[in-house]
Amino acid sequence: MVIPEILDAAHMFAARALRPGDVAVDATVGNGNDTQFLTEQVGPTGQVFGFDVQDGALRRARTRLEEGEAAAPTALFCAGHEQLLDHLPDEVHGSVSAVMFNLGYLPGSDSSCITRPSTTIEGLTSALEGLRGGGVITVVLYTGHEGGAAEANAVREWATAQPQEEVHVLSYRFLNQQNDPPQLMVLEKRASE
Ligand SMILES: C[S@@+](CC[C@H](N)C(=O)[O-])C[C@H]1O[C@@H](n2cnc3c(N)ncnc32)[C@H](O)[C@@H]1O
Structure with a gap:
């Protein structure tokens, strides 16, 4: 298929904002697929920060990054x-180039450990604050699990309410796929003139 699948599109948009030496954040590390991708984009002179509430997932992600010889200094x-801004060093506040969110639950782990609307919106608000002008947030949304549709609606409402002069907001989704396909939202913080 010529049209990028949702996860590939998330990588494509994040990559457009990232250069070697940049700071990037994986807001939902899980098994570390996006973390690994971000380290490859920013390279050894960059920095990657990752967040997850499941210790087991973080342990697996750490092992995976070590085996892949993470291309960038990484703190999980x-x-x-x-709590994103509480954990990022002060000097990177306002200079993050990309933050990736992949919501829902981690397949193969505790399916009751899902992202939830209120903390997701808090995380997105913090991520937007931490971005540099021209930086992006990618959000992959799932609606097939209990609570997923409500979370997707909350994210859409929050994103739609962002002022156009400050943030570009894009919704990327397949309209004719069956069985609750994932959707992508991309936000770009506009550079102040
Ligand atoms: C869909 S999975 C992420 C998959 C991941 N991107 C990967 O490449 O494997 C969602 C993850 O969000 C985590 N999560 C749930 N609530 C969270 C929160 N408040 N902050 C950060 N991560 C959270 C879950 O533990 C789960 O690992």
């Missing part, structure tokens, strides 16, 4: 993304 926090 066992903490919710709603």
